[in-house]
Amino acid sequence: MKHKIQPGILLTIIVVFTLNMSLQAGESSSKKGLLLVTFGTSYPEAKVAFDHIEDRVKEVWPDTEVRWAYTSQFIRKKLAKRGEVIPSPAEALARMGEEGFTHVVVQSLHMIPGSEFHDLAQTVNAFRGLPEGIRHLSLGMPLLNVHADLTHIGDAMARRFQDCTGQNSREAVVFMGHGSHHAANVYYPAFQYYLDELPGHFYIGTVEGYPEIDKVVARLKTNGIEKVCLTPFISVAGDHALNDMAGEDPESWKNILEQEGFHVEVVMKGLAEYDEVVDLWIAHLKDAENAWK
Numbered sequence: 001m002k003h004k005i006q007p008g009i010l011l012t013i014i015v016v017f018t019l020n021m022s023l024q025a026g027e028s029s030s031k032k033g034l035l036l037v038t039f040g041t042s043y044p045e046a047k048v049a050f051d052h053i054e055d056r057v058k059e060v061w062p063d064t065e066v067r068w069a070y071t072s073q074f075i076r077k078k079l080a081k082r083g084e085v086i087p088s089p090a091e092a093l094a095r096m097g098e099e100g101f102t103h104v105v106v107q108s109l110h111m112i113p114g115s116e117f118h119d120l121a122q123t124v125n126a127f128r129g130l131p132e133g134i135r136h137l138s139l140g141m142p143l144l145n146v147h148a149d150l151t152h153i154g155d156a157m158a159r160r161f162q163d164c165t166g167q168n169s170r171e172a173v174v175f176m177g178h179g180s181h182h183a184a185n186v187y188y189p190a191f192q193y194y195l196d197e198l199p200g201h202f203y204i205g206t207v208e209g210y211p212e213i214d215k216v217v218a219r220l221k222t223n224g225i226e227k228v229c230l231t232p233f234i235s236v237a238g239d240h241a242l243n244d245m246a247g248e249d250p251e252s253w254k255n256i257l258e259q260e261g262f263h264v265e266v267v268m269k270g271l272a273e274y275d276e277v278v279d280l281w282i283a284h285l286k287d288a289e290n291a292w293k
């Protein structure tokens with residue numbers, strides 16, 4: 001009996017074999033990386049928050065390289081003088097492209113989709129489709145994006161600060177947010193709307209946006225509050241927390257609140273020091289990673 005392979009079948013075998021080879025070659029040459037992007041900080045004591053994020057990310061992606069970029073040129077220059085060189089997002093992406101990374105997720109560690117996030121999105125878009133560049137490039141959303149993000153963070157912080165306030169207590173929690181001139185500043189009053197639905201007294205104010213501290217003081221007085229737990233609503237307890245929030249300046253929030261007659265307890269901890277907060281950034285990172293598939 002003669003076994004003769006039909007020319008058609010032979011061709012199919014060759015095509016499938018070649019395709020398989022090239023697919024395997026493609027897989028073996030894929031190189032994945034994560035780029036975490038934040039405004040940055042020059043305070044070593046504030047960096048614990050970033051270290052915490054990195055530890056959590058490495059738990060979830062143990063085999064993927066994790067890199068950092070700071071968007072603030074001011075902070076990058078300040079750190080460079082101390083010998084600490086941290087790239088901008090564009091520098092980091094250019095380097096990763098040169099080093100042959102094929103899949104990169106850029107994760108925004110910003111609080112809101114404000115101007116810094118949009119600048120980052122523009123940078124990421126500029127790196128898309130470069131002839132020899134990173135083949136799969138996606139961008140993870142900042143902490144507060146959809147409404148479920150507001151409720152997740154609101155619930156988590158209410159739990160963390162439950163000893164500071166209660167339904168009928170004269171004690172309140174005041175969060176100091178950064179605030180922005182960008183349209184996305186609306187996330188702060190939106191967050192307050194959700195905080196008002198929770199048992200206890202929680203208020204958010206911003207340094208550079210709306211609502212300002214005087215709005216918070218007015219609500220504390222209306223509700224007969226006597227004692228305040230004051231804490232940053234910023235990823236790190238850095239410059240704003242140490243100076244604008246709790247500094248010696250008579251205009252610091254701590255001093256304003258004390259002048260208004262409140263007893264103030266400062267909780268000097270950045271948001272990124274809480275697991276539940278980092279979990280949300282990680283969820284956004286996973287969403288962005290799924291955009292590859």
Ligand code: CO
Binds near residue numbers: 178240
């Ligand atoms: Co600032």
